[in-house]
Amino acid sequence: MLIGEYIHTIDEKNRISMPSKFRKELGKKIIITPGLDSCLFIFTLEEWKKVSKRLSDSETDLSFLKADKRSFNRYMFGRAAEVEIDRIGRILIPDFLKDRIGLKDKAAIIGVEDRVEIWNDKEWLKNQEIVEKQAGELAEKLGNEKTK
Amino acid sequence: MLIGEYIHTIDEKNRISMPSKFRKELGKKIIITPGLDSCLFIFTLEEWKKVSKRLSDSETDLSFLKADKRSFNRYMFGRAAEVEIDRIGRILIPDFLKDRIGLKDKAAIIGVEDRVEIWNDKEWLKNQEIVEKQAGELAEKLGNEKTK
DNA sequence: ATATCAAGTGGGAAAAAGTGGGAAATCAAA
DNA sequence: TTTGATTTCCCACTTTTTCCCACTTGATAT
Numbered sequence: 001m002l003i004g005e006y007i008h009t010i011d012e013k014n015r016i017s018m019p020s021k022f023r024k025e026l027g028k029k030i031i032i033t034p035g036l037d038s039c040l041f042i043f044t045l046e047e048w049k050k051v052s053k054r055l056s057d058s059e060t061d062l063s064f065l066k067a068d069k070r071s072f073n074r075y076m077f078g079r080a081a082e083v084e085i086d087r088i089g090r091i092l093i094p095d096f097l098k099d100r101i102g103l104k105d106k107a108a109i110i111g112v113e114d115r116v117e118i119w120n121d122k123e124w125l126k127n128q129e130i131v132e133k134q135a136g137e138l139a140e141k142l143g144n145e146k147t148k
Numbered sequence: 149m150l151i152g153e154y155i156h157t158i159d160e161k162n163r164i165s166m167p168s169k170f171r172k173e174l175g176k177k178i179i180i181t182p183g184l185d186s187c188l189f190i191f192t193l194e195e196w197k198k199v200s201k202r203l204s205d206s207e208t209d210l211s212f213l214k215a216d217k218r219s220f221n222r223y224m225f226g227r228a229a230e231v232e233i234d235r236i237g238r239i240l241i242p243d244f245l246k247d248r249i250g251l252k253d254k255a256a257i258i259g260v261e262d263r264v265e266i267w268n269d270k271e272w273l274k275n276q277e278i279v280e281k282q283a284g285e286l287a288e289k290l291g292n293e294k295t296k
Numbered sequence: 297a298t299a300t301c302a303a304g305t306g307g308g309a310a311a312a313a314g315t316g317g318g319a320a321a322t323c324a325a326a
Numbered sequence: 327t328t329t330g331a332t333t334t335c336c337c338a339c340t341t342t343t344t345c346c347c348a349c350t351t352g353a354t355a356t
Contacts, residue, residue: 001200003179003228005244009315013333017314021230037218054210087335089313110226113204115212117222128227131219132248136184138220157305161343165304234345237303 001025002111007121010105014098017090019109022116026085032093033080035117037127038101040093042116052077093118149173150259155269158253162246165238167257170264174233180241181228186249186271188241190264200225241266 006019018026031048035041043051055073064072079100083091093103101120108124110117119127131138154167166174179196183189191199203224204211211217229242241251249268256272258265267275 001225001230003225003230004242005226011316013317015315020313036212037215041212051210090315092333110222112221112225113200117226128223131223132182134219135182135223138216138223139184141216159306161307163305168303236305236346238305240343 001113002116003113004111005124006109007106008109010093010098010103010107014093014095015086015090016093016107016109016118017088018085018116019111020089022109022111023085023089026116029082029084030091030116031080032083032091032097032118033076034097034100038120038123039110040097040101040118042118043114047114048080149261150264151261152259153272154257155254156257158241158246158251158255162241162243163234163238164241164255164257164266165236166233166264167259168237170257170259171233171237174264177230177232178239179228180231180239180245180266181224182245182248183265186268187258188245188249188266190266192262195262 002022002025004019004021008016008019010016025044026042027044029045031043031045033041033043055076079096081094081097083094085091101118101123103118103120106121108119108121110119110124150170150173152167152169156164156167158164173192174190175192177193179191179193181189181191203221211221227244227248229245231239231242233239249266249271251266251268254269256267256269258267258272
């Protein structure tokens with residue numbers, strides 16, 4: 001399971017090292033895509049298969065209109081990249097994804113169960129401060145949804 | 149069952165020893181996460197499995213499509229860490245969790261039935277004073293006799 | 297009182313992780 | 327084909343983490 005928060009450097013060559021604790025689970029190749037909430041998503045190849053299958057499966061009801069779904073899929077598929085993890089655990093972030101979330105020289109790398117997220121470090125802090133305040137309510141809200 | 153209150157030191161390397169009475173029950177590895185009040189939760193791996201299962205959305209496997217869920221999962225998974233208990237019973241507290249509740253050089257370690265909580269020692273005292281005052285009323289409400 | 301043991305604390309040395317940068321290889325344009 | 331730029335591969339430095347050992351304290355037993 002991918003968990004935890006790491007702040008790593010992006011060097012002049014657009015390289016960033018994956019936390020060593022993630023490497024085994026991530027494998028040799030990963031899929032990096034634009035994510036939701038101004039971050040990037042990284043999936044293992046296996047996880048990506050599952051995700052892409054669910055997204056393209058016409059029977060799955062994601063409460064989308066078809067046109068919305070097409071748009072969304074363009075977003076997720078069209079800008080996804082397969083990236084190799086090098087011998088010492090670094091990946092190369094494609095420029096178009098880097099620019100998309102305004103990555104500069106520091107990034108927050110977050111394990112979220114079965115995916116990894118990449119955030120602009122400052123955005124991550126801001127976001128967490130907000131969530132921190134809401135955590136109690138969120139917990140209750142999610143707890144309630146379970147029962148209905 | 150994990151019970152009792154201990155005040156232990158956090159050294160310059162962010163290490164803190166688990167009370168020896170907790171060690172057997174905690175096992176070799178634990179999960180440490182932000183708690184819901186201003187404390188940290190420590191779960192055994194078994195407990196954590198239960199908790200994380202409850203958080204996962206079994207219906208779609210695409211929990212990242214819901215904003216609330218993304219937020220909460222980032223909070224629970226993104227700021228969790230699997231930590232090993234060393235040969236002499238100490239754990240390492242990740243910086244991002246230490247900072248979150250303003251831990252300095254002393255922490256209160258509290259056994260709460262099936263989890264352990266870590267508090268800033270002063271916060272813990274404050275909290276205790278408040279609870280102390282309410283204890284009588286609470287006991288009546290619950291129809292229970294409680295000893296502190 | 298003294299010895300003994302367990303629990304908690306502190307710190308040095310080795311190992312691992314993260315970072316930076318040069319050289320070789322690849323590609324593109326002239 | 328040559329030149330220049332970009333990418334890939336590899337090595338080396340620095341920092342952090344891990345591992346191990348030893349000291350201190352307080353409780354217990356002789």
